[in-house]
Amino acid sequence: xxxxxxxxxxxxxxxxxxxxxVLALDEVxxxxxxxxxxxxxxxxxxxxxxxxxxxxxLLHPTAGKAYIFGVDxxxxxxxxxxxxxxxxxxxxxxxxxxxxxxxxxxxGGFRGKALKRAVREAIEMSGCDDFVKKNVxxxxxxxxxxxxxxxxxxxxxxxxxxxxxxxxVDPIARKRIRxxxxxxxxxxxxxxxNSHLLSEVEAVxxxxxxxxxxxxxxxxxxxxxxxxxxxxxxxxxxxxSDEVLEQLRNKFSxxxxxxxxxxxxxxxxxxxxxxxxxxxxxEKGVLLLEFRPHSVTLEEVLIETVEEEETKK
Amino acid sequence: xxxxxxxxxxxxxxxxxxxxxxxxxxxxxxWFLLFFFTTGVExxxxxxxxxxxxxxxxxxxxxxxxxxxxxxxxxxxxxxxIALIVSLQFFAFILxxxxxxxxxxxxxxxxxxxxxxxxxxPRWRYFLYKYSATVTFFSAVAFSLVLSNWLVGLxxxxxxxxxxxxxxxxxxxxxGVLIALIYLVFGLTANIRATTAIPIVIVVVAGILxxxxxxxxxxxFGFFEEKVGWGMRAAVVFYHILPKxxxxxxxxxxxxFGKGIAFSYPLWSTLIFGAAALLVAISSLCRRxx
Numbered sequence: 147x148x149x150x151x152x153x154x155x156x157x158x159x160x161x162x163x164x165x166x167x168v169l170a171l172d173e174v175x176x177x178x179x180x181x182x183x184x185x186x187x188x189x190x191x192x193x194x195x196x197x198x199x200x201x202x203x204l205l206h207p208t209a210g211k212a213y214i215f216g217v218d219x220x221x222x223x224x225x226x227x228x229x230x231x232x233x234x235x236x237x238x239x240x241x242x243x244x245x246x247x248x249x250x251x252x253x254g255g256f257r258g259k260a261l262k263r264a265v266r267e268a269i270e271m272s273g274c275d276d277f278v279k280k281n282v283x284x285x286x287x288x289x290x291x292x293x294x295x296x297x298x299x300x301x302x303x304x305x306x307x308x309x310x311x312x313x314x315v316d317p318i319a320r321k322r323i324r325x326x327x328x329x330x331x332x333x334x335x336x337x338x339x340n341s342h343l344l345s346e347v348e349a350v351x352x353x354x355x356x357x358x359x360x361x362x363x364x365x366x367x368x369x370x371x372x373x374x375x376x377x378x379x380x381x382x383x384x385x386x387s388d389e390v391l392e393q394l395r396n397k398f399s400x401x402x403x404x405x406x407x408x409x410x411x412x413x414x415x416x417x418x419x420x421x422x423x424x425x426x427x428x429e430k431g432v433l434l435l436e437f438r439p440h441s442v443t444l445e446e447v448l449i450e451t452v453e454e455e456e457t458k459k
Numbered sequence: 460x461x462x463x464x465x466x467x468x469x470x471x472x473x474x475x476x477x478x479x480x481x482x483x484x485x486x487x488x489x490w491f492l493l494f495f496f497t498t499g500v501e502x503x504x505x506x507x508x509x510x511x512x513x514x515x516x517x518x519x520x521x522x523x524x525x526x527x528x529x530x531x532x533x534x535x536x537x538x539x540x541i542a543l544i545v546s547l548q549f550f551a552f553i554l555x556x557x558x559x560x561x562x563x564x565x566x567x568x569x570x571x572x573x574x575x576x577x578x579x580x581p582r583w584r585y586f587l588y589k590y591s592a593t594v595t596f597f598s599a600v601a602f603s604l605v606l607s608n609w610l611v612g613l614x615x616x617x618x619x620x621x622x623x624x625x626x627x628x629x630x631x632x633x634x635g636v637l638i639a640l641i642y643l644v645f646g647l648t649a650n651i652r653a654t655t656a657i658p659i660v661i662v663v664v665a666g667i668l669x670x671x672x673x674x675x676x677x678x679x680f681g682f683f684e685e686k687v688g689w690g691m692r693a694a695v696v697f698y699h700i701l702p703k704x705x706x707x708x709x710x711x712x713x714x715x716f717g718k719g720i721a722f723s724y725p726l727w728s729t730l731i732f733g734a735a736a737l738l739v740a741i742s743s744l745c746r747r748x749x
């Protein structure tokens with residue numbers, strides 16, 4: 147059984163103020179296996195950044211607990227395992243990018259040659275080579291983001307928390323980051339990704355959670371969420387006649403509908419049923435173009451899940 | 460210990476990387492300007508020499524109104540020298556306040572604090588190290604001020620002062636309390652502007668009130684009205700309206716714990732005041748959400 151990198155147990159966060167309290171997280175529980183990329187998605191104000199900040203120890207939980215590789219997040223030792231890229235990067239200091247990384251490296255426990263090596267590797271990995279001597283205050287948004295990534299990679303952490311890692315980054319750098327995440331995952335690093343770019347989450351994540359208004363609505367693997375129970379999509383050279391459709395319905399007792407000249411078949415999707423459908427259609431002389439599992443995008447899953455929840459309330 | 464050095468080095472880099480170094484340079488040069496203005500002057504024997512030496516080293520002068528109006532044979536008035544010394548102290552003090560507040564708030568501002576506090580170091584330790592580094596930096600600045608001032612006295616008078624170390628410890632204590640106060644305000648308000656403004660406003664207002672009281676209760680005002688010209692009078696007024704920073708910790712303790720404690724045990728009460736402020740500040744900063 148894989149090691150558990152993150153374990154969250156009924157974690158609750160209420161932001162208190164003089165006007166009252168705002169419930170940001172409501173008894174959230176989940177776990178992340180080591181060596182996987184976990185994505186956290188949800189609309190604005192869902193509580194994603196609050197959850198990440200609780201896990202990296204920047205916020206104190208109101209109730210519940212969270213563990214990083216078995217260490218309570220309230221214990222500073224838990225932070226030895228993590229690298230963190232915050233959503234907003236504004237290193238308001240007079241240091242150069244290189245000194246900034248050395249500073250964080252020192253705090254992270256590196257010394258001497260090990261520190262120099264760690265800084266050099268982090269700079270190379272995140273592509274900060276061209277501005278290491280620049281004052282961090284003068285960096286552009288994209289440069290600051292790359293510096294933030296270098297800071298997160300510095301410790302070669304077992305667990306990386308990335309809050310909007312590709313925000314403000316050009317498409318080429320974004321592709322590079324994506325590739326880097328996959329390389330890190332293959333090296334055994336666990337990655338906790340919080341991103342608005344769902345295509346990105348879909349491309350790299352193994353599992354995701356959908357968070358809305360402080361509650362986890364759905365959780366699962368990408369395929370599981372985008373394909374499960376969604377049936378098969380059938381494309382034919384000519385649109386199927388009503389008669390053939392009716393026979394399909396009666397024979398296989400599936401839900402069968404026509405979507406944009408294609409046919410959507412929903413129901414239990416066993417391979418033998420697929421073969422039977424293909425055999426039936428061939429018997430009827432139907433020319434097939436495509437017959438594959440029907441999937442939706444992660445964006446559609448998110449919208450559908452959130453709207454479903456809103457309707458319930 | 461090595462984590463202390465990393466926080467210390469980073470704090471030094473931050474201070475020295477900005478405009479602070481130019482202000483420090485101006486302050487240090489200020490003493491030499493003072494020396495330049497009084498070069499070639501034969502100082503009268505007696506009170507003025509003694510007081511000037513005290514002024515140079517202790518940075519806490521002119522309590523003795525008997526010397527008011529005494530002049531060097533040529534060069535600037537003694538009181539102008541005193542006014543310059545006090546103004547240098549004042550600007551050094553403002554520098555300490557503003558720079559410390561900016562340093563603390565910039566490190567703990569959104570977009571930066573996340574990097575620092577996600578490192579494996581207990582929060583209390585980080586804040587304590589940062590406080591120590593800040594005090595050390597400004598003590599080094601104070602040291603250079605005292606040293607240059609001492610050199611002026613040595614060259615000018617041909618004597619070294621015995622109050623040199625006393626001055627250093629005194630300034631260390633003073634800056635320690637001021638920076639603890641800044642931490643306290645940030646710990647309680649979490650507001651950058653308030654952190655810069657509140658401690659400075661507190662000490663300036665306390666200083667002005669204190670000075671106003673002293674002017675009102677002394678005979679200096681009448682003395683100057685009768686005997687000195689407008690330039691001299693302006694210098695004296697300038698001297699009197701600037702907060703006497705040496706008395707500020709005492710003022711703080713007096714305001715909080717009462718005059719009895721403040722004046723009976725000034726050193727200890729000041730230390731306790733600073734330590735309590737620091738303790739509350741660190742505790743508040745540790746419990747805060749970032």
